[in-house]
Amino acid sequence: MSAPTYDLGTLHGGLRLPGEKSVSTSQEIQKVPIPDQLVLPIAQHVGEAAHPVVGIGEYVLKGQLLAEPYGSLSAPIHASSSGKVVAIEPWPVSRRFGQTAPCIVIECDGDDQAIEQAQPLEPFNTLEPDVLLGKITQGGIVGLGGAVFPTGQKLMQATTMPLQYLILNGVECESYISCDDLLMREQAAEVLGGAQILMHALRVSECYVVIESDKPEALKAIGTAMGELNDDRIVLKQVPTIYPSGGEDQLVQLVTNLEVPSGGLPTDVGCVVQNVGTAAAIYRWICEGEPLIARVTTVTGPGIKAPMNVLARIGTTVADVVEFSGGYSESAEQLVIGGPMTGKSVTTDRVPLVKATNCVLVLSDTDPLGDEQPCIRCGECAVVCPIQLLPQQLFWYACADNEAKMRSHGLIDCIECGCCDLVCPSHIPLTADFRNAKARIRELADEKARAERARIRFESRNERMEQEQLSREQELAQQKDTALKAGPAAIEEIMRRQKAKDKKDADET
Numbered sequence: 414m415s416a417p418t419y420d421l422g423t424l425h426g427g428l429r430l431p432g433e434k435s436v437s438t439s440q441e442i443q444k445v446p447i448p449d450q451l452v453l454p455i456a457q458h459v460g461e462a463a464h465p466v467v468g469i470g471e472y473v474l475k476g477q478l479l480a481e482p483y484g485s486l487s488a489p490i491h492a493s494s495s496g497k498v499v500a501i502e503p504w505p506v507s508r509r510f511g512q513t514a515p516c517i518v519i520e521c522d523g524d525d526q527a528i529e530q531a532q533p534l535e536p537f538n539t540l541e542p543d544v545l546l547g548k549i550t551q552g553g554i555v556g557l558g559g560a561v562f563p564t565g566q567k568l569m570q571a572t573t574m575p576l577q578y579l580i581l582n583g584v585e586c587e588s589y590i591s592c593d594d595l596l597m598r599e600q601a602a603e604v605l606g607g608a609q610i611l612m613h614a615l616r617v618s619e620c621y622v623v624i625e626s627d628k629p630e631a632l633k634a635i636g637t638a639m640g641e642l643n644d645d646r647i648v649l650k651q652v653p654t655i656y657p658s659g660g661e662d663q664l665v666q667l668v669t670n671l672e673v674p675s676g677g678l679p680t681d682v683g684c685v686v687q688n689v690g691t692a693a694a695i696y697r698w699i700c701e702g703e704p705l706i707a708r709v710t711t712v713t714g715p716g717i718k719a720p721m722n723v724l725a726r727i728g729t730t731v732a733d734v735v736e737f738s739g740g741y742s743e744s745a746e747q748l749v750i751g752g753p754m755t756g757k758s759v760t761t762d763r764v765p766l767v768k769a770t771n772c773v774l775v776l777s778d779t780d781p782l783g784d785e786q787p788c789i790r791c792g793e794c795a796v797v798c799p800i801q802l803l804p805q806q807l808f809w810y811a812c813a814d815n816e817a818k819m820r821s822h823g824l825i826d827c828i829e830c831g832c833c834d835l836v837c838p839s840h841i842p843l844t845a846d847f848r849n850a851k852a853r854i855r856e857l858a859d860e861k862a863r864a865e866r867a868r869i870r871f872e873s874r875n876e877r878m879e880q881e882q883l884s885r886e887q888e889l890a891q892q893k894d895t896a897l898k899a900g901p902a903a904i905e906e907i908m909r910r911q912k913a914k915d916k917k918d919a920d921e922t
């Protein structure tokens with residue numbers, strides 16, 4: 414095992430945030446008991462919602478397929494415990510997926526009976542990489558770092574590019590969140606097992622496991638597991654604790670000194686980035702046959718009585734995990750799913766814990782910033798922007814709804830990290846404005862694409878009708894020619910047949 418290295422490359426901007434992590438890291442990961450009810454949204458990933466394959470009243474086993482992927486970008490959903498499907502209905506969800514979304518509701522029987530795997534588990538390195546990628550897709554694995562991109566599809570897309578590095582992201586730079594830290598401390602062998610599977614699937618032979626300097630226990634646990642594994646293709650890298658060094662593009666730059674081009678992906682510079690939790694989930698699916706039905710989540714904040722990291726089944730409601738963590742404290746004011754910088758507020762704890770839920774944060778202050786004031790052009794936001802954008806300028810164009818200028822000033826590269834908000838003395842909610850502006854740009858692009866598809870459909874229909882008309886005329890001319898040679902009775906018969914055919918065509922149209 415090579416010694417961890419430190420401080421590779423430099424990042425522009427960023428912030429040193431208060432960690433606030435020790436409150437949730439003082440004990441081991443605690444297992445949340447099987448709840449009475451599981452609520453499983455059929456869309457827990459980027460892309461199309463999955464399609465339910467079970468009906469109301471059906472008894473399902475743990476690990477059973479509940480909804481199959483639909484379209485080219487989608488992921489299956491599996492039952493997190495055994496029980497009866499009692500409803501498939503809209504349910505409140507984290508705002509990322511809308512206000513409510515269709516969910517499969519299971520009344521658990523408490524037996525936790527698991528489905529027998531249809532296929533015997535084979536050693537992953539005996540499988541062809543393409544077969545392995547297909548298997549990863551079937552496990553419902555999505556990016557657990559927050560992106561929730563279906564992992565199988567992400568890896569398949571990556572293999573169309575020349576690749577050099579696999580980077581495992583153990584950089585958990587946002588305040589309060591500590592689930593990856595605890596996962597690396599307690600499941601280091603699974604994380605590295607996942608790295609080996611990913612390297613085989615991607616046909617790469619260099620892997621970096623990247624961890625921040627403020628996680629000495631995780632660094633030690635991964636280092637020890639690497640020593641036991643003795644696979645010198647995997648290298649441990651320690652990086653400084655700066656927010657947002659865990660962003661994919663920032664991590665690539667920190668580790669390899671390669672710059673992901675504007676609007677591009679890490680694969681453009683030969684890198685694939687996966688979260689450490691995703692790697693462990695891949696290991697559990699490929700080597701132990703357990704699809705993605707549970708995850709480690711941090712339940713923390715001043716509004717929680719006993720902050721901790723929990724291992725909870727996907728579909729457990731936030732109310733259940735909060736209750737398991739001692740319940741709300743008297744100062745609880747605001748419920749956030751995710752961290753304080755990138756999380757989303759929710760108004761009810763009926764929302765279920767989904768594959769993306771890395772943190773349930775309960776804050777005591779709903780408005781820590783104060784009233785918004787006009788921009789004083791101090792430039793602080795530009796100093797901290799890790800993408801080197803000019804947020805004050807972008808804000809101006811966002812207010813004017815000037816799409817062309819927003820694009821030319823790189824809005825689409827904004828990673829919505831929230832650094833600019835935090836330093837703005839005028840308390841302007843810059844990130845929210847940029848998020849909305851990006852959504853509008855995406856909507857416009859979708860509208861344009863829809864209009865273009867409609868235009869192509871219209872033109873090809875016209876072309877087809879013209880072709881049909883032409884061939885009808887040619888056929889008629891040929892028949893007339895034949896009839897002229899055959900005499901008047903034959904002409905009449907042809908005219909009658911043609912009239913009947915035209916009437917039929919008109920009726921069908």
Ligand code: SF4
Nearest residue numbers: 788789791792794837
């Ligand atoms: S930090 Fe705020 S006040 Fe300063 S330039 Fe940026 S938007 Fe304007």
Ligand code: SF4
Nearest residue numbers: 798827828830831833
């Ligand atoms: S939210 Fe966007 S504009 Fe603001 S600092 Fe982060 S990347 Fe830059």
